[in-house]
Amino acid sequence: AYRDEAISVGNALQEYALNKGVLVNATSWDDDGVYQDPIALTSYFDLPAMQRLAAYDTEWSGIEQTHAVLLEDAAYGNGLYRFRYNTATQQFFTETSLDSIHQLFIANYLAEAGYTARAQESLYFFKTTYNTTDRIAGAYTPAGVADSPYEDIAIYSLAASLAHWLDDDGFEQAMLD
Numbered sequence: 001a002y003r004d005e006a007i008s009v010g011n012a013l014q015e016y017a018l019n020k021g022v023l024v025n026a027t028s029w030d031d032d033g034v035y036q037d038p039i040a041l042t043s044y045f046d047l048p049a050m051q052r053l054a055a056y057d058t059e060w061s062g063i064e065q066t067h068a069v070l071l072e073d074a075a076y077g078n079g080l081y082r083f084r085y086n087t088a089t090q091q092f093f094t095e096t097s098l099d100s101i102h103q104l105f106i107a108n109y110l111a112e113a114g115y116t117a118r119a120q121e122s123l124y125f126f127k128t129t130y131n132t133t134d135r136i137a138g139a140y141t142p143a144g145v146a147d148s149p150y151e152d153i154a155i156y157s158l159a160a161s162l163a164h165w166l167d168d169d170g171f172e173q174a175m176l177d
């Protein structure tokens with residue numbers, strides 16, 4: 001039943017939420033039609049789910065590859081990623097602050113889906129930041145400078161998950177502690 005529901009949701013996503021081959025942030029309906037937000041959020045690119053759906057519908061293989069390429073293009077090269085992509089202009093927005101939770105979702109999806117080189121960059125960024133400052137801030141600038149005085153337990157949980165995917169038992173335990 002869960003598999004059938006997942007396949008049904010996957011079919012609906014393809015039908016209603018793909019804009020130029022990219023899953024967008026939101027879709028709405030009314031009596032006049034379906035409206036898609038032209039903005040895609042990179043932290044919503046659940047590559048592992050796309051890979052699982054590809055086992056039942058080969059269209060998802062291409063969709064997953066499109067999103068993997070977009071994440072590659074979104075990478076700053078320091079472990080952080082651009083967050084918003086405009087499907088109309090096919091360009092990323094210039095962000096001044098990158099939320100750590102969203103950044104760690106991206107890294108976890110990459111790690112779980114087997115894109116370990118980019119995921120390792122993120123692990124290195126957050127591990128180095130933690131080892132240097134004894135904290136992980138709620139946000140960073142694209143250059144990697146802390147941009148928030150706040151921390152969140154979800155950040156440490158996601159950092160532990162990333163460390164787990166990448167077999168860094170020491171950092172995983174530090175995050176759990």
